[in-house]
Structures are given as structure tokens and as C-alpha cells.
Amino acid sequence: MDAKRLERLEKKYKKSADRQLETPPKKHGPGPGPRHGGPGRMGGAKPKDAGKALKRIFSYIEADRIKLVFVLFCVILNTVASLAGSYMLRPIINGLTEEGGSVQKLFGSIVLMAGIYLVGVTASYLQARIMIGVSQGALQRIRNDLFGKVQKLPVRFYDTNSYGDIMSRFSNDVDAIGEMMNNTIVQVISAVISVTGTFALMLYTNVWLTLITIVMLPLMMKAAGFVGKRSQKYYKAQQAALGTLNGYIEETVTGQKVVKVFCHEETAEEEFHYLNRDLRDKQIKAQFFGGIMGPVMGNFSQISYSLTACIGGLLCVLRGFDLGGLTVFVNYSRQFSRPINELSMQMNTIFSALAGAERVFAMMDEAPECEDKEDAVGIAEKDGRFYWEIPEEQEKYTYRKEQPELKPEVVLQNVYFGYNPDKTILKHITLYAKPGQKIAFVGSTGAGKTTITNLLNRFYDIGQGCISIDGIDIQDIRRDDLRRNVAMVLQDTHLFTGTVRENIRYGRLDATDEEVVEAAKTASAHSFIMRLEHGYDTMLEGDGANLSQGQRQLLNIARAAISKAPILILDEATSSVDTRTERHIEKGMDRLMADRTTFVIAHRLSTVRNANAIMVLENGEIIERGDHEELLAQKGRYYELYTGLSELD
Ligand SMILES: Nc1ncnc2c1ncn2[C@@H]1O[C@H](COP(=O)(O)OP(=O)(O)OP(=O)(O)O)[C@@H](O)[C@H]1O
Ligand SMILES: [Mg+2]
Incomplete structure (x- = not known):
């Protein structure tokens, strides 16, 4: 590709990528617009008012309040069981090392520990199972509300918003909310409980060793913040590039005939390669920074772990700290940072969900067609x-x-x-x-x-x-x-997925089969319908793609003719x-x-x-x-x- 062309492409697509990085535009200009899988979701884009969006998402979950309370109970039970289970190691190990420990006692402790873990596992299963129901129910309500709204919006809305943009609110944006509801909510609750519980148990086990963790914590947070910020930046760029690429694919696939008519296949391929390469570069960066989060945090956690082990060992030898206590403490020091790591990795999901939610709610808040007057005739x-x-x-x-x-x-x-x-x-x-x-x-x-x-x-x-x-x-x-x-045959024809008969009957739902045939005859559509493989029962798909343009018009006329x-x-x-x-x-x-x-x-x-x-x-x-x-x-x-x-x- 020559330099000039490359420059032109960069200019064209830089604009569209930038647009996608901004807060969701109301109206898409020309150029590759999003449709399914488009940039509507705007992964990583920061929401304007996170609190408000979050509150409104919760208002959809609230209907299942009782289930939610039960989920909360299960999360607490699971976290407490996991903490208690690991604490059980202390009496077990101490029982082994102390004199007078018996196999019976050991066995009893192990059974108790197994029991505690069993409770934890059951609670975790129930919590996952119920939470899926709750979040899917909430998504169903969101989609219902959104679709209900779509039916009430004035024609002006459709004239000023791209079809792809509206579609992506239903698909990508709602999906993003779902992803957050499914995982993140439970994880946040569990993380808060787990971190607090672990911290309390650490303090209870050994105050001095806890100090090491307290010193390490801000360092870890700083590192996580640094990497997280970077990865978020590249993640945004990756999503934008993905959106542009998807938009390009959509535009080229739907406009394939025009591409062929003007022999633009090669140019299309070139442009695609350019965009694809751009996506690859951005993905590499995003995934690299996303990927190093784990090892970086892991290193800090290792350092904290080794320090704890060394100093704990010294405490055992010099200060008579019990071995069981040391074992559970080093375990806790690992457990303490895990939820923080996990949450820092979830930031992108949360941000894209909130940005998606704002787009969904913005559409719900669009002004509908004005109400009829009270005394309307x-x-x-x-x-x-x-x-x-x-x-x-x-x-x-x-x-x-x-x-x-x-x-x-x-x-x-x-x-x-x-x-x-x-x-x-x-x-x-x-x-x-x-x-x-x-x-x-x-x-x-x-x-x-x-x-x-x-x-x-x-x-x-x-x-x-x-x-x-x-x-x-x-x-x-x-x-x-x-x-x-006022029956209307619009300038642009539209047919729905369904049989020919159903499409004609759309004009008046209580019309009999005879009336359908009568209307088809009035519209001169009867003879061609009879020539179709299944006559009036022929399925039409994709806006009547299997019919000629004129035949589509005849069906549209029949639909108007059947209405009285x-x-x-x-x-x-x-x-x-x-x-x-x-x-x-x-x-x-x-x-x-x-x-x-x-x-x-x-x-x-x-x-x-x-x-x-x-x-x-x-x-x-x-x-x-x-x-x-x-x-x-x-x-x-x-x-x-x-x-x-x-x-x-
Ligand atoms: N949704 C819209 N928003 C803004 N302007 C519009 C819109 N639809 C049409 N126009 C403008 O209104 C004018 C009249 O458009 P209209 O569709 O009524 O033309 P028409 O006479 O039906 O043309 P045609 O013979 O091509 O169907 C045009 O200049 C067009 O640019
Ligand atoms: Mg016209």
C-alpha cells in the first residue's frame, strides 16, 4: 500500500476510532457504523455517572430481593467457611506437633474441616445457581423495558439514529451488564467479606506478622493501579479497533453487491488488512498489560509470603509462636491479596457494563411519542x-x-x-x-x-x-x-419473517383466509403467489430476499388492501x-x-x-x-x- 493511501486510511479510521472512544454518540455519521458486535459496548469507556447507572441496574435486581438476600447469605457462608476451613489447619498441625496428640483427635478435626468445606461448597453452588436466575431475570426485564420503549419512540428517533447503534444497545450493551451481574457483584461482596475476615483472623493469629502485610499493601495497590491504568488505556484502544473492524466487515458484507459492481474487492481486502493489523497491534499491547497484572501481583505476594515465612519462623524459634499459627498465617497472607487482584482485573468488565448501562438507560429515557389528549376522539x-x-x-x-x-x-x-x-x-x-x-x-x-x-x-x-x-x-x-x-404503502417495502399469508394479514389481524386471497387478487399478487413453491404458506425471510422487488411491492399493496x-x-x-x-x-x-x-x-x-x-x-x-x-x-x-x-x- 502506498504511503498516501495509508495516510488517507489512517485519517479516515482514526476519526472513527476516536469517535468510539468518546461517550456514546447519539448519531453515527457516515463510515463504518456499528451493528452487531460493533463498538456500542465501548469496553473500558468510562461512564459519566457511575453511581446513577449502578443504582438503576440495582433497581432491576431489586425485584428478586428475597433471592438476593439468600445469595448474600450464601456468599457470607461460603467465605466464612473458607476462612474457618483454613483456620482448622492450626489445631490440626498443633495437634500433630504437640505432645499428647492422638489420631482420634486428628481424625475428628479433619472430619470437622471437611464438614466446613462441604458447607462452603454447597453455599457456593447455591449462590451461583440463584445469582444466574436473578441476573438473567433482571436482563429479561431490561430487554423488555427497552423493547417496550422502542415501540413507543417517534419516527424521528429512527430517522436520526443508526440502526446499528440501536441494535448494539440490545446486544452488546445488555450483554455487558449481564456479564457484570453474573460475576462481578458476587465477587465484590465476597472480596469485601474475605478481605475483612482474613485481616481479622491475621490480627487474631499474630499482630506482628500482620504488620508486614499492612506495609506491603499500599505498594501492591500502587503497582496494580499503574498496570491497571495502562491496560485500561490499551483495552479501550483495542475495543475501538475491534468496533471499527466489525463495522467495516458489516458494511462490506451488506454492501457486497456494490463492492462487486465496482470491482472494489481488492481495495476492500487492503483496507481490511490495514484495520486487522491495527487491531492486532492494539490487542497485543492490551493483552500484554492485562497479562502482566497477574505476575506483578504474584511477585508482591511472593515477597510478602517469604517475608512472613522468614519472620514467622524467627518468631516460632525465638518467641514460641505456634507452628500451626504460622502455617495458617502464611496461608492468610496469600488469601488476603487474591480478591484484591481479582477485583483489579474486573475493572474493565465493570467499566464497560456501566458505560453500556448508560447507553441502555439513555434510550429508555428518550421522549416517547406524545400522549393522546384526554378528550381525544x-x-x-x-x-x-x-x-x-x-x-x-x-x-x-x-x-x-x-x-x-x-x-x-x-x-x-x-x-x-x-x-x-x-x-x-x-x-x-x-x-x-x-x-x-x-x-x-x-x-x-x-x-x-x-x-x-x-x-x-x-x-x-x-x-x-x-x-x-x-x-x-x-x-x-x-x-x-x-x-x-390510514392505510399506507411506504416507499421502502418491508416484509417480516413469516409466511406470505401472515405478511398480508399484518394489515388486519382478524382477516379470514378468503380475505387474504381477495386482497392478493386486488394487488395482482395472487398469480405469482400461486406459483411459489408453497403458495400462501411460503416462508419469507430477510425482508423477502427470495422475491423480486416488484413482488415485494405487490405484497405490501395487498397488506394495505386487506385493511378496511x-x-x-x-x-x-x-x-x-x-x-x-x-x-x-x-x-x-x-x-x-x-x-x-x-x-x-x-x-x-x-x-x-x-x-x-x-x-x-x-x-x-x-x-x-x-x-x-x-x-x-x-x-x-x-x-x-x-x-x-x-x-x-
Ligand atoms: N427524516 C428527515 N429528516 C430531515 N430531512 C428530511 C427527512 N426526510 C426527508 N428530508 C428532506 O425533506 C425533503 C423532502 O423529502 P421527501 O422524502 O418528502 O421527498 P420526496 O418528494 O418524497 O422525494 P422522492 O421522490 O425522492 O421520494 C428532502 O429535501 C429531504 O432532504
Ligand atoms: Mg418519497
């Missing part, structure tokens, strides 16, 4: 007719109580809207759609056609103006009822379907929507020719309106689009 369906449900407290629309039947008459009055407050996309949109009418939106790419449909079913709320159905402001309608009654909604929006619904099939669908839909209102968006102008009114949008404004003939006669923008004249300028 509902819509009910009965025998194919629709009725307004005006609640008692609703004062604005009391007059509708007498004539509750809904007429799908859609009015937009002077609507202004922008996705961001600083940029207005739609300006001065006013239109009137009578029941049964077909209104078309045409206009160049980015003109704002899809944006209008986003407003009709309240994916976004408008900034200024009013949108009403049958005289009722859509802001005053219960959001669920509104969406149930009085208002239908088709956003480029037939853009990938051949013109003959399109004509068929049009006829079927016209029949279906005879007394309903349809909004159609299409670039292929032949599709909208028979619409009652065509709105020509340009830069978010309606610049021309009328039916096909009128617009052609005007010789304006529509004429240009229709005759292809605009391509010439």
Missing part, C-alpha cells in the same frame, strides 16, 4: 362503515354526536413543516380531498411528497396550519385509531411493477376505494393520469394543481414532466 368500524367516537368531555366536536358517521374527507390548510426547526420543507400546503377522490402528488425527487404523507398519519406533527379528517383535527384523534384508518381503512396512501407503491400489472392493480384498488380517499405518489405519470386532482410539488410548495387534461393545457411544470421536456433544460 376515537374511530370505530362497524360492518365496513366508520364512526367517530366522541368522548363525553370532548366539547369541540359535540355536534358530531348526532351524525357520527365518518366521511373520509381530508383537508390540509396552510400547512408548514420542517424536520428541523431551522429548515422549512413544506410551505403553504392547502388541499381538499373529497371522499372517494384520488389525489396524486407528483414532483421531482426531494420535493416533499413523502413528507406530506408522513404528516397525514402523524409520523411527525405539523408546525403550523391544520390537517383534518371530516372536520376533525388529526391532533384531536387518538393516534392508534388514526393510523388504523377509509384513507389509503400509496407512496411509489408500484414503482418496480410493470405497467400492465400496474394497470390491473389500479383497477382493483379503484374498486376497493370507491367511497374512500386515496393519495397516490408516483414518478411514472401514467399512473396518476386518472386521478381526480394532481398536485405538482416543487421545493415543498404546490405549484400547479388540476386534473391531467387541465395541467397539460397549462403547459407548465406538469407538462414538462409529462412530456420529458424538463430533461432537456
Whole structure:
């Protein structure tokens, strides 16, 4: 790889690695973004407010309070048993060395010691078993809460956050929390008890020897801190490099067709090698520093051990310190530093879990779609007719109580809207759609056609103006009822894993099999479905990967056709379907929507020719309106689009 290219790569990926080292970004820019296994987990990244995150994690465990108390009891029992078990060595050894010791006494002590260890082992087994249940239960609740939240978030959230980032909160971040719950919590409790208990027993056994440990302790802590800090730094870098590499793999695998089309295989391989090498270098450093923690601590522990043994030996000879006491003491001096070592090695798990928890909780705290108004109007369906449900407290629309039947008459009055407050996309949109009418939106790419449909079913709320159905402001309608009654075929198709039948039925869950077939026929999907291997029972996976683009669109149309909604929006619904099939669908839909209102968006102008009114949008404004003939006669923008004249300028 030449130097220039290398420099460019370094610049590109340095940026992305740095980004991953920062606190989790809200929005991922272009470039390799994380998906599964991405840098979402941000191992080692320091959490902003560790205490708060920890408290909230505990609030999820709290539900199992009784089990937790039992775990605590088992941990204490286990630690105490282990301390007591090793203390038993003292009478055993003293019994052997002192005069008058008997085999019987020795045997008794050994049985007692075995008993104590057995209690310890049982407690440790129970504690592990119960703690797994507790932590998995907590994770289940976290995932439930998170998914519940995902269903309530506004479309704006999805438009501004990358899919990979959202995914990694469910996978990596939750996993990181789980790892900490499974191991670290018990370890911390056990370490605290063990260190305190050991220290007490050391003091009890011999105060002078304990002094050696007290002197060694700060030295050990300092060394652990030094190595730990280094390893944490490299561990962070390693995770960032891992994230970048994962992001790159994800991007290249999902975009494999584009890679092939532009023959970028070799470049992709080169870039991959570069990133892979970077990961290797960082991993070597991280693992080296992570790996030397053990030996360094081991050395200190050895020194402390030898000093204790030497001085203890002297005490035995000169001061009559008992041999049993010395044996248990040297054991304790080993035992004392072990939990401290183990905990220092757990710091990365704790940090990544807390950082993960913050990301999970940040998503849980995102503002959901605003609540319906207290007096929001509902819509009910009965025998194919629709009725307004005006609640008692609703004062604005009391007059509708007498004539509750809904007429799908859609009015937009002077609507202004922008996705961001600083940029207005739609300006001065006013239109009137009578029941049964077909209104078309045409206009160049980015003109704002899809944006209008986003407003009709309240994916976004408008900034200024009013949108009403049958005289009722859509802001005053219960959001669920509104969406149930505005069927939509979105510009980007989406199919769920499941059979063809299930996918069509998604439009109305109580539809019968006959209705499914009927809807498929309306959408001209029946004949191709029958040609599939298992007909309506064919499984669709990966967003309908085994279907053609046009077939996917037909299923999306069938899904909308099965819903009895009085208002239908088709956003480029037939853009990938051949013109003959399109004509068929049009006829079927016209029949279906005879007394309903349809909004159609299409670039292929032949599709909208028979619409009652065509709105020509340009830069978010309606610049021309009328039916096909009128617009052609005007010789304006529509004429240009229709005759292809605009391509010439
Ligand atoms: N989620 C969004 N956030 C911010 N701006 C957006 C968003 N979606 C669309 N826009 C902007 O709004 C404008 C109108 O987009 P819209 O999707 O309505 O166009 P369109 O007329 O449907 O185009 P096309 O024919 O390509 O589907 C565009 O300039 C686009 O950049
Ligand atoms: Mg669009």
C-alpha cells in the first residue's frame, strides 16, 4: 500500500476510532457504523455517572430481593467457611506437633474441616445457581423495558439514529451488564467479606506478622493501579479497533453487491488488512498489560509470603509462636491479596457494563411519542362503515354526536413543516380531498411528497396550519385509531419473517383466509403467489430476499388492501411493477376505494393520469394543481414532466 493511501486510511479510521472512544454518540455519521458486535459496548469507556447507572441496574435486581438476600447469605457462608476451613489447619498441625496428640483427635478435626468445606461448597453452588436466575431475570426485564420503549419512540428517533447503534444497545450493551451481574457483584461482596475476615483472623493469629502485610499493601495497590491504568488505556484502544473492524466487515458484507459492481474487492481486502493489523497491534499491547497484572501481583505476594515465612519462623524459634499459627498465617497472607487482584482485573468488565448501562438507560429515557389528549376522539368500524367516537368531555366536536358517521374527507390548510426547526420543507400546503377522490402528488425527487404523507398519519406533527379528517383535527384523534384508518404503502417495502399469508394479514389481524386471497387478487399478487413453491404458506425471510422487488411491492399493496381503512396512501407503491400489472392493480384498488380517499405518489405519470386532482410539488410548495387534461393545457411544470421536456433544460 502506498504511503498516501495509508495516510488517507489512517485519517479516515482514526476519526472513527476516536469517535468510539468518546461517550456514546447519539448519531453515527457516515463510515463504518456499528451493528452487531460493533463498538456500542465501548469496553473500558468510562461512564459519566457511575453511581446513577449502578443504582438503576440495582433497581432491576431489586425485584428478586428475597433471592438476593439468600445469595448474600450464601456468599457470607461460603467465605466464612473458607476462612474457618483454613483456620482448622492450626489445631490440626498443633495437634500433630504437640505432645499428647492422638489420631482420634486428628481424625475428628479433619472430619470437622471437611464438614466446613462441604458447607462452603454447597453455599457456593447455591449462590451461583440463584445469582444466574436473578441476573438473567433482571436482563429479561431490561430487554423488555427497552423493547417496550422502542415501540413507543417517534419516527424521528429512527430517522436520526443508526440502526446499528440501536441494535448494539440490545446486544452488546445488555450483554455487558449481564456479564457484570453474573460475576462481578458476587465477587465484590465476597472480596469485601474475605478481605475483612482474613485481616481479622491475621490480627487474631499474630499482630506482628500482620504488620508486614499492612506495609506491603499500599505498594501492591500502587503497582496494580499503574498496570491497571495502562491496560485500561490499551483495552479501550483495542475495543475501538475491534468496533471499527466489525463495522467495516458489516458494511462490506451488506454492501457486497456494490463492492462487486465496482470491482472494489481488492481495495476492500487492503483496507481490511490495514484495520486487522491495527487491531492486532492494539490487542497485543492490551493483552500484554492485562497479562502482566497477574505476575506483578504474584511477585508482591511472593515477597510478602517469604517475608512472613522468614519472620514467622524467627518468631516460632525465638518467641514460641505456634507452628500451626504460622502455617495458617502464611496461608492468610496469600488469601488476603487474591480478591484484591481479582477485583483489579474486573475493572474493565465493570467499566464497560456501566458505560453500556448508560447507553441502555439513555434510550429508555428518550421522549416517547406524545400522549393522546384526554378528550381525544376515537374511530370505530362497524360492518365496513366508520364512526367517530366522541368522548363525553370532548366539547369541540359535540355536534358530531348526532351524525357520527365518518366521511373520509381530508383537508390540509396552510400547512408548514420542517424536520428541523431551522429548515422549512413544506410551505403553504392547502388541499381538499373529497371522499372517494384520488389525489396524486407528483414532483421531482426531494420535493416533499413523502413528507406530506408522513404528516397525514402523524409520523411527525405539523408546525403550523391544520390537517383534518371530516372536520376533525388529526391532533384531536387518538393516534392508534388514526393510523388504523390510514392505510399506507411506504416507499421502502418491508416484509417480516413469516409466511406470505401472515405478511398480508399484518394489515388486519382478524382477516379470514378468503380475505387474504381477495386482497392478493386486488394487488395482482395472487398469480405469482400461486406459483411459489408453497403458495400462501411460503416462508419469507430477510425482508423477502427470495422475491423480486416488484413482488415485494405487490405484497405490501395487498397488506394495505386487506385493511378496511377509509384513507389509503400509496407512496411509489408500484414503482418496480410493470405497467400492465400496474394497470390491473389500479383497477382493483379503484374498486376497493370507491367511497374512500386515496393519495397516490408516483414518478411514472401514467399512473396518476386518472386521478381526480394532481398536485405538482416543487421545493415543498404546490405549484400547479388540476386534473391531467387541465395541467397539460397549462403547459407548465406538469407538462414538462409529462412530456420529458424538463430533461432537456
Ligand atoms: N427524516 C428527515 N429528516 C430531515 N430531512 C428530511 C427527512 N426526510 C426527508 N428530508 C428532506 O425533506 C425533503 C423532502 O423529502 P421527501 O422524502 O418528502 O421527498 P420526496 O418528494 O418524497 O422525494 P422522492 O421522490 O425522492 O421520494 C428532502 O429535501 C429531504 O432532504
Ligand atoms: Mg418519497
